[in-house]
Amino acid sequence: MACKNFKGKKLLSYQGALTAYCERAPQVFLFRMQAFLERFAVKHYGQITCESPWAVDRVREIAPDSDVSLMEYGVExxxxxxxxxxxxxxxxxxxxxxxxxxxxxxxxxxxxxxxxxxxxxxxxxxxxxxxxxxxxxxxxxxxxxxxxxxxxxxxxxxxxxxxxxxxxxxxxxxxxxxxxxxxxxxxxxxxxxxxxxxxxxxxxxxxxxxxxxxxxxxxxxxxxxxxxxxxxxxxxxxxxxxLNVNRTVEGCLTRYRTMLNSDF
Known part of the structure; x- marks a missing residue:
């Protein structure tokens, strides 16, 4: 709800494909409710980053018009x-x-x-x-x-x-x-x-x-x-x-700069 109502620039780091998980295995009630809301919330973000091509595909299944990009999260x-x-x-x-x-x-x-x-x-x-x-x-x-x-x-x-x-x-x-x-x-x-x-x-x-x-x-x-x-x-x-964490840092900074300089 916060995502939908906020009118500023928004970036989503998509780290859990809730809808896809519920389709592939039984989940607890709260998880199923979150997955239901995910379908409505994701499409309200201006930019979405995913950690894998698999996740990119899952986002596009529920929000085909979103601006989605791939950004690896590094290892400690x-x-x-x-x-x-x-x-x-x-x-x-x-x-x-x-x-x-x-x-x-x-x-x-x-x-x-x-x-x-x-x-x-x-x-x-x-x-x-x-x-x-x-x-x-x-x-x-x-x-x-x-x-x-x-x-x-x-x-x-x-x-x-x-x-x-x-x-x-x-x-x-x-x-x-x-x-x-x-x-x-x-x-x-x-x-x-x-x-x-x-x-x-x-x-x-x-x-x-x-x-x-x-x-x-x-x-x-x-x-x-x-x-x-x-x-x-x-x-x-x-x-x-x-998976070098410095690569992740640079990826985050690049996207923040892009958002600051964009009109969306």
């Missing part, structure tokens, strides 16, 4: 200085909210399969599905709960890969953080995170809601330690350049 500097020290035995990491949109149930299903009994999965985060999924987990699945930034970085450093089987995501920080560290990523084709992963080179891009595809990709990436290390290095420098 500390992630650029972390060394990868993969564990002696294969391990994977997931970090995020434990609810349906993140595809977490398909991840747990994949790791319950006997083929992955030798691979450890560490899950950081909390959410509505935690108790149910924890109850049906096998011994190779470890639930960490909410973790500190330092603990998160330690797990990313020791993991052989990040697994992010989302049903839809704007531009998840965990994927960006993993890639600037040089960690390979297994993720789905639905979301902005695909721009940081090259299928078969720096990770694997798989269909949504497919535990078998998750399992197959994990088996490929954890075949040996060198494979995990080498795949993580692919495209790392490009990701570091793209």
């Amino acid at each position: 500097e500390s992630f650029f200085h972390l060394d990868r020290t993969p564990s002696d035995t294969p391990s994977c990491f997931f970090g995020g909210t434990i609810y349906e949109l993140k595809g977490i149930s398909y991840l747990v299903e994949a790791f319950r399969h006997p083929d992955l009994a030798h691979v450890q999965l560490y899950i950081a985060g909390k959410g509505s599905l935690t108790a149910a999924l924890k109850a049906e987990s096998t011994p190779n699945i470890h639930w960490l709960g909410a973790v500190s930034r330092e603990t998160l970085q330690q797990h990313l450093s020791s993991a052989w890969c990040l697994v992010h089987p989302t049903l839809g995501d704007n531009s998840p920080n965990i994927v960006k953080e993993a890639r600037v560290m040089g960690l390979p990523v297994i993720t789905t084709e639905e979301g902005g995170q695909t721009q940081y992963v090259k299928d078969g080179e720096s990770g694997y891009i798989i269909p949504i809601r497919d535990s078998a595809a998750i399992r197959e990709a994990v088996l490929k990436l954890t075949h040996d330690r060198e494979t995990a290390l080498n795949m993580g290095c692919q495209g790392r420098q490009e990701c570091r350049a793209l």
Whole structure:
């Protein structure tokens, strides 16, 4: 309502595609209400920035006449200085909210399969599905709960890969953080995170809601330690350049200058 009523120049940083999320997975009532209002609010902004081409497409679905541009949000500097020290035995990491949109149930299903009994999965985060999924987990699945930034970085450093089987995501920080560290990523084709992963080179891009595809990709990436290390290095420098926070600062300043000098 504030956006609609304010008559001055307005810039929206679009960091959550609420309408798209509700279309892809069940959401709580408040979230659905926010998504309903999103359809009316977004079109009232003069300029909109998005973190990924996927998000740009989602904005244009609900506000086709908006002036939308792509602007990456950089990764915290500390992630650029972390060394990868993969564990002696294969391990994977997931970090995020434990609810349906993140595809977490398909991840747990994949790791319950006997083929992955030798691979450890560490899950950081909390959410509505935690108790149910924890109850049906096998011994190779470890639930960490909410973790500190330092603990998160330690797990990313020791993991052989990040697994992010989302049903839809704007531009998840965990994927960006993993890639600037040089960690390979297994993720789905639905979301902005695909721009940081090259299928078969720096990770694997798989269909949504497919535990078998998750399992197959994990088996490929954890075949040996060198494979995990080498795949993580692919495209790392490009990701570091793209996700440098100074680039984000300059992008913000450029848009502010444009707004100040424009008539809209």
